[in-house]
Amino acid sequence: MAATRDPHLVSGRRSAPEIRELLLAATRRLLVAVPAHELTVRAIGEEAGLQPSLINRYFDGRDALVTAAAASILDEFAAAIEAADPPDAAHVAAAYLIDNPIDLAALSSAFRVGSNPSYPTQVPALAALHEKLQHAAQPGPDRAQVAIALSLVVGWVTMRVRFQPFTELDAAALDDQFHAALDQLLRPGGPAGTAHS
Secondary structure (H helix, E strand, O other), rough: OOOOOOOOHOOOOOOHHHHHHHHHHHHHHHHHHHHHHHHHEEEEEEHHHHOOOOOHHHHOHHHHHHHHHHHHHHHHHHHHHHHHOHHHHHHHHHHHHHOOOOHHHHHHOOOOOOOHHHHOOOOHHHHHHHHHHHHOOOOOOOHHHHHHHHHHHHHHHHHHHHHHHOOOOOHHHHHHHHHHHHHHHOOOHHHHHHOOO
């Protein structure tokens, strides 16, 4: 008598793109709670409802899947920035990360995969934000200002809840203050630009 297969781990009726998407989505969810270096193919397979062996078939291993998951987050972030009007690009970048904290947590975890260092050095969202800001007002902020601004956005998303009691401001007022500081940083000749002069 043939063994009965778990119906949650059947992939025969799914197309290759569907399987890839299920594995990517499962990895993104798990990265929020599990550091990338502790993530196992078994856990990803169970989360996706697929055989863990499919990870090697479709992504050439766990690290490649984690890298692909991080890249998909970065691509979506870049797409949001690219769709923005140039003057609003910095605010769109901040709002996207604030509205998608799960993706930010996943991205932070994925960056810790030591054998996959390529994507942090070529962040498409960073390039998109710099490009948009160059068209907002000439001369736009330099690349260092953009990098610092995006680092501040990431820090803001992870720490803003803890900052609020300290400042004694309501959430909306605190966000307004943050956006004003971001605008000042991204102003041509702002802090990063001044440092180079």
